[in-house]
Amino acid sequence: MVVHRRPERTGTQDYDYEIMGERPVIFSSAGLRLYAMLGAPERPEARRRGMILLHGWSGYRIGPHRMLVHMARRLMENGFHTLRFDHRGRGDSEGNGETVCLDEMIEDALAAIAFMKRETQPDDIALLGICSGSNVAIGAATLRPEIRELALWSVLPFQPEQRAAQRVRRARFYLWQYCRKALRAETWRRLFRGEINVRGVGRVVAGEAKPQEGARNLKDSSRDIMAAFGRYDGRALFITGSADPEGMEGRKLFGEFCRTGKIDADFHLVEGATHSYYAAGHELEVIARTLEWLKK
Secondary structure, eight states, X not given: OOEEEOOOSSOOTTOOEEETTEEEEEEEETTEEEEEEEEOOSSOXXXXXXXXXXXXXXXXXXXXXXXXXXXXXXXXXXXXXXXEEOOTTSTTSOSOTTTOOHHHHHHHHHHHHHHHHHHHOOSEEEEEEETHHHHHHHHHHTTOTTOOEEEEESOOOOHHHHHHHHHHHHHHHHHHHHHHHHTSHHHXXXXXXXXXXXXXXXXXXXXXXXXXXXXXXXXOOSSOHHHHHTTOOSEEEEEEETTOHHHHHHHXXXXXXXXXXXXXXXXXXXXXXXXXXXXXXXXXXXXXXXXHHHTO
16 A cells, blocks of 8 residues: 655644545535545445544544554455544644534534535445544434444443433442441431431432533533434444443443344444553454444
């Protein structure tokens, strides 16, 4: 494979390489210019397949340790058109990265789908995301029924589900603490003297929290994406590293959700892998498993 070094546009340290068959392109989303690399398959096939690769919250189009670049190369070798781009406010793309929210990243993904359709006229398009990019992929697929394949690496619970899980963990912790205190005679003396706010204890154990006024969670969505995902009728691949605590929470949540909703989903666990699959063997396993799944 011939590789050419491409001069950087804005000085970001990605040192993105222009590969034979992959070229820099620009498309727009909400009036902002998004920079991308559009790839063509080495050996075009009768069925034109496209894959859009979505980076995580704090990343950009190359992914961690250039993992999305490596994946794009393998996809092109296997007959795919590819598009990997910088979301607004990330990498070379325009926008304010400090204010970008999940819904805006989903809007960028929808613009990428429209761009790939215009440029390559694929028969079908799949989405691949890592970390928050997986959540973006799910959000976009719930708005575009033609998206029938999702490859989701290290997917996290959406914020409402994550907050619910955090409340449960917090409630269990406080319940355990209060149970220990209940074994002390002093606790009962304070209770009979009216020094313990029983109602307040109940609120803490129930996991209730006072919302912060004016607070905005950029990773939250204005839509109930999980409810919309329950109506998804395509197929999905979930890959998680066993040494990724947050990813394992996502695996558990989506595993139960897909079983209950009868979503066509496969789950693959990479033993010993962290959230970003930094070990070379772990990255190779993720890429190989994804290609195997796509070839089904």
